[in-house]
Amino acid sequence: DAGVIQSPRHEVTEMGQEVTLRCKPISGHNSLFWYRQTMMRGLELLIYFNNNVPIDDSGMPEDRFSAKMPNASFSTLKIQPSEPRDSAVYFCASSPGGGAGNTIYFGEGSWLTVV
């Protein structure tokens, strides 16, 4: 079975450029999460969707970040304009349902470097 698929795996971009990260969740999963990993904050939840609807985006750092889920099999996280402090590993994860009893499954991450 295919796991969570993320692209690109690595992205190097210049400050001010737009960055789009993509995610395909596991088929049949109705919850999708975007996390950012940094040394200081560990795995930080940015936003999560349930049935394609954004439920909580309180973790999104600022207006430069936006996320969409146009259908059950695709989501994007966009940063515009990007800044060096956005450099991190961004993980997408999906779950068959929310809350107790459900495991979330992570993709392999998108490594973003903004120079």
Add this chain to the structure above:
Amino acid sequence: DQQVKQNSPSLSVQEGRISILNCDYTNSMFDYFLWYKKYPAEGPTFLISISSIKDKNEDGRFTVFLNKSAKHLSLHIVPSQPGDSAVYFCAASDSGTYKYIFGTGTRLKVLA
């Protein structure tokens, strides 16, 4: 405000000995807890979980203990193996929401 805390950034243990990784949480609404293991350049992978109705869950060499009154959980690995060297994240979830909140991780190094 960090709702899930892993206060030890790193831990070194001799092969064959017990590894104990700790995690504290502040939100009493959390009712499901998970541990994930992460190798470099890979995504976190699920290791073991525990519901708040239990105080212990065991899976092979891995055991998770939950102390609800102290809002504390721990992961025990016995015996530790060099392949266990990784970053371990604990996570907590509230079944009333869909959120999974992770700690900052503990890097475990098992010395051969």
